[in-house]
Amino acid sequence: MKVDAVKQPETDGTPFSFRLLGIGFWQAWWMLVLCTTIVVPPDLSFLGVRPSVWTLLFTSVGFALAAAAAPRVGSFIERASMFKLAALLCTVGTGACVAMRSFSGHDALAVLLLVFLTVAAFGNALLLVMWGELWATLATDRVSQYLFSSYAFAFVLFFGVQLLPWMVTAVLVCLLPLASCAILYASRDETRRAPSAADFAVDRPLVVKAMGAVVVAGLAYGIAQSFYANMASLHVAEGRPDLLVAGACFIALAAHIAFERSAAAPIAMYRPIVPALSVGLILFAILPLAYGYFGNGLIIVGGYCLDILIMLVSADLAFRARRSVALFFSCSILVLRLATIAGLAVVDIAVGRGVVSAESQLHLLAALAILVILVGTLVFSQGELQRFYQPQPAIRENRDLDDHCRALSERCGLTAREAEVLVLLASGRNVPFICKELCIAESTARHHVGSIYRKLGVYDRQGMIDVILQS
Template identity: 30%
Template sequence: MASSLRRELWRTPDLLGFAAHWIWIWCVFWSPLFYKESEHLDALATGTGLVPLEPLWVVSLLVNVVTIAFLLTLSHVRNPLGDIKGLPLAGGAVTALGTLALSHSALVLAGSGASLLYVTGAVLTGIGSGIVVVMWAELFASLGSKRTVSYSVPALLIAAGLYFVVRLLPIDPAQVLVALLPLASMGLFLHYKHSAPRLPRRNRNVRVKEKPPLRLIAIALFFGASFGIMKGLLAPAGDEWIVVRDLLNIVAIVGGTIAIFVTMSVYKMDFDHLTYQIALPLMAAGFLFLPLSEPWNVIGTGVHQAGYQYFYIVLWALWAVAASRGNVPAGWVAGWGLLSIQLGQLVGSIAASLAVGLITTELQLAMLSAGFIFVILIIALFALGGGSANTAWGFVKPVEEADTASDFEKAGTRLARRCHLSPREVEVFFLLAKGRNRAFISEELVIGDETTKSHIKSIYRKTDVHSQQELINLIEGEGKEGA
């Protein structure tokens, strides 16, 4: 996996695209950049009874859940979702507009309409970020578990470093820069999509008739709810400790990311051991600190965050395995997983926030925390530790799971990127590589014969070959060099 990681580090534009998505999340929801902009909504928050939770978190996450549910429904008949024309850029643009609406300058200019603008911004960020995260999750699930991990690790480490750079900027330019990140993320996403092999026509827009992956849904719901509960219970902490919590969470994410790389590449753990021997104990340890006073309860959130982020990457790798082995669209599996995580976070954070109002003593908080630890350990010992062998993926080692693309396809992808083939030329290129003639290509891609002929000429010119057999030989040579 180490060599795989080194190869992926050269894919800087793609890594920066995924990193930009994470920087946006951290800056909007886990930093003071946008916290104070909700002060004029105190009356609204009081009316909902969710005073400790940031209004942006509740509104945006609720809309995010609805958006992902819609995309999941769409994925039953329209897949891959990333091939829907204009959808990725629409997601980036809507997220950018929503973020700008939440900025200090925009709210000041809105005057008496600031509250309406704030809610509108929260709704737009929920819609747009739902599209953006589904695009990335679908893409990774189609690449295989090994490549999912080798992408996620360096991207998250890059994101953490750039996040601290953004935090050093003055608030107004920082907010504008953060608003542009979703557009950059989707632009770089399309950069990858245009240079990757496209699914054959027969594998696109396949109707999904399989039942929902209930076990994956249950695990994702549980982990999402655990994160939401931790956030809701610590929401009443003072402003100075909230800032410390957010910074500590980023450090914890880096630690969890490095840990997932070590346990997968060095110890080669399977999904069961990655889950119930590492992630769950870390999350349980976070709840141990919760009943204590500052700074210990804040440190507890960092410990919990490390375990949560650790398993978040495991889940994304797991979706790739489920999609490959179940022969179902990657977006469908990833959609169920993301919907479950986000719904768990929403329900968990609201329930915990409401419970905070009922807790009057430290003993009650300690008992509540102990209850969560008990539930986590029971799941670790029984639900995950003993039963997942029946699912056929519990004993799978992500770093040893074969990628969905063959070596020949990977070599072709590298060559297509290096020769700067256009999206349509990439499609023609891979059909030529499979030995297809001009008539077949025209019918498969629904283009005219002269158009096909023009694309083939352009491909031969860019790759510096003169025949279809020379092109195939060139790809095979590329594969030997990359092995």
């Protein structure tokens, strides 16, 4: 009598790639530039606006230049010269600012410091665009886990570097972007996904709604940060306790994502944004100024989650549409940066002219909280985000479902096991059934489901079915 071979349980075959946390070195450097006095003196200002606002503006110009060059250059990440240029601009610009910091009292040197800030900001834009190009092509289902973990790691670096002697701290600040460039270059051999085999609809009104929501969130974030810097920070103990609160939240989010392993990375990134921004604004408005850092910490969490959501979604949309990732990515980040700059600059100028009172600050923050809630629930909600990943509906009855799945598996580079899981998913089977049928652990099954969704360019079962029917 013939006995069938016993199927052995499988384990998740994709170990955590720590080098994909390399964007955390970039984020830590960017926080040290914007949120400390290591690179830019605290008493320096131009036209009544803080240097951090100018740095954001120059970075925005850098994104605009990247978007303009994208059609001619193609993929930045495929050109070794771009890594050298990004590393050179970031490192030299930062190093020159640190070296000139003690001479900030001289007007001529202050202008020169502004020039070197521009150099570093341009390098920052180029480096971030190349990270976006990498995220667009990764085949792993751990994208949300990597991004949240990277930002949590950045907070650890941010505080850890400042505990060292000043000279060591200054050197490390200059080397952080260099380390990020080197890790990004080494990460180019990570497993990549093939371009999506599906046709996706471009809903222009949806894009307009998304940009409107980004503008509102960017304005709220910029206004809150300016209020904190101009008013609340004067009553807070030395240091950045708001960033400590934000770092603790990101560590908790990273742990939650690692445990949950959700296949829908954009949804996982979207969920904290509205609660963090709105609750943070309310706490900032009602708490005494000495405790305003609790609210601002949550606002920073919401702002950073919005950052990584835009990074991922814009890169995903460009990759699926076979368009320039650098162009889509740069334009999307540019919209957010300009909105943030507007919020920062308006409040800076208003405070400088003495037209903002404590009462008006309270009313404005409360109004912003209400506006964020309304926009996040009525204008651009989680449902609208899912529509970005909705393929063109297709119904065909002239071929068997297995044939559709087989053809799609070949076109999208699915593994043999993923192809089996795809057939079961398309047949309406759930994860527990798949585990029993294939003798695999639930974590392994969820890994396969997430990997299938990632390679197909979708994040739910309905989108998967539409892609299958198109094949």
